[in-house]
Amino acid sequence: MKSFGPEWSQIHQTKSPGLWSPLLTFSSALYGLGVRLRLWAYEYRFFKRESLPGFVVSVGNITAGGTGKTPAVVMLAQWARNEGLPVAVLSRGYGGQYRTKVLAVSDGNRVKAGPEEAGDEPYLLAKRLSGIPVVVSKKRFLAGLFAHEKYGCDFFILDDGFQHLELNRDLNLALIDATNPLGNGSLLPRGPLREPVEQLARANACIVTRCEGQGSGEIVPRFLKVKFSSIPVFCADHVAENIVFPNSKEVYGPEFVKGRRVLAFAGIARPERFKQTLIGLGANVAYFGEFRDHYPFNRDDIQALFKMKEKQGAEYIVTTEKDWVRVSPFVADRTDMAYLSINFEFTSGRDEFFRMIKDSMAAKRRKIHRK
Numbered sequence: 001m002k003s004f005g006p007e008w009s010q011i012h013q014t015k016s017p018g019l020w021s022p023l024l025t026f027s028s029a030l031y032g033l034g035v036r037l038r039l040w041a042y043e044y045r046f047f048k049r050e051s052l053p054g055f056v057v058s059v060g061n062i063t064a065g066g067t068g069k070t071p072a073v074v075m076l077a078q079w080a081r082n083e084g085l086p087v088a089v090l091s092r093g094y095g096g097q098y099r100t101k102v103l104a105v106s107d108g109n110r111v112k113a114g115p116e117e118a119g120d121e122p123y124l125l126a127k128r129l130s131g132i133p134v135v136v137s138k139k140r141f142l143a144g145l146f147a148h149e150k151y152g153c154d155f156f157i158l159d160d161g162f163q164h165l166e167l168n169r170d171l172n173l174a175l176i177d178a179t180n181p182l183g184n185g186s187l188l189p190r191g192p193l194r195e196p197v198e199q200l201a202r203a204n205a206c207i208v209t210r211c212e213g214q215g216s217g218e219i220v221p222r223f224l225k226v227k228f229s230s231i232p233v234f235c236a237d238h239v240a241e242n243i244v245f246p247n248s249k250e251v252y253g254p255e256f257v258k259g260r261r262v263l264a265f266a267g268i269a270r271p272e273r274f275k276q277t278l279i280g281l282g283a284n285v286a287y288f289g290e291f292r293d294h295y296p297f298n299r300d301d302i303q304a305l306f307k308m309k310e311k312q313g314a315e316y317i318v319t320t321e322k323d324w325v326r327v328s329p330f331v332a333d334r335t336d337m338a339y340l341s342i343n344f345e346f347t348s349g350r351d352e353f354f355r356m357i358k359d360s361m362a363a364k365r366r367k368i369h370r371k
Contacts, residue, residue, distance in 0.1 A: 035196070054153065059158065060163065062174065078129070103137070163194055175207050211236060243338050255281065261284045262286065263309045
């Protein structure tokens with residue numbers, strides 16, 4: 001079961017996609033020209049940059065999807081909250097149907113907008129982040145002003161903000177996937193790069209994700225330290241946390257799926273990673289459904305999955321937490337469906353990473369006081 005559309009994850013890995021190669025190469029050249037012109041316009045101040053009243057951390061990447069930004073934002077926001085910082089998460093709300101200039105997805109106490117209106121990732125962040133406002137806007141500056149004026153926030157986290165040049169930031173964090181760092185090395189649509197690799201020089205720090213147990217978990221940090229020697233590099237991994245059955249409110253450790261026959265599916269940037277995670281946990285994956293990233297599931301899709309579950313003799317259906325957000329309206333009466341929650345954990349440099357943030361905040365305070 002695969003959703004209709006190009007297999008972009010496969011195209012972005014290969015050097016020669018056959019008959020499509022000339023068209024994709026030409027399209028990438030046009031895209032690259034547009035990217036460079038935009039970067040030039042901001043560098044020489046033809047386009048204005050805005051500044052928020054507080055400390056701004058951007059979490060992003062230079063590739064299209066799949067580096068684990070959402071778990072990283074959750075981790076960083078929880079740290080800030082635990083440090084007593086008045087933190088808000090600012091997002092573009094990709095895929096959301098909101099029409100207002102600014103939408104408060106959460107005020108920190110309750111979720112105020114659903115995934116259809118806000119987008120699946122902001123809604124997921126709002127569900128995960130108790131005590132932390134989540135605000136979406138096409139212009140993150142407006143979202144930040146709203147969070148500052150309405151909730152008193154002055155520590156702002158930009159979700160997927162590396163390319164959002166309109167807003168100044170105090171720390172620019174770039175995430176890079178150790179298992180697939182740059183794909184085939186080409187710009188969109190021929191490859192996965194949103195920007196030329198050299199633009200990583202804008203980052204204040206790089207975080208290499210999915211490092212644990214990967215040979216590339218050593219290769220990628222080494223490459224970054226050579227090519228961008230002045231930028232600190234940290235390593236992290238996505239760790240399975242729980243198997244959650246929302247409709248029965250049962251929560252188990254990830255070992256719950258070991259030896260169990262399950263049907264699984266995912267509509268994320270690289271769904272095969274989710275399948276491999278379940279297999280790594282010992283699950284017997286009888287069938288796996290792949291859907292494109294942010295796929296808009298409907299009732300027929302879900303019914304087809306349940307029919308396949310019966311056909312394959314699977315005990316449970318398991319999906320990602322992000323996909324659960326989109327399918328939950330269609331499965332309110334099912335107690336055999338679960339999602340796997342993921343934690344973002346540093347494998348090296350955790351203390352140094354948070355010290356870097358605190359030092360940067362202190363430096364900004366000193367600069368303000370000198371004025």
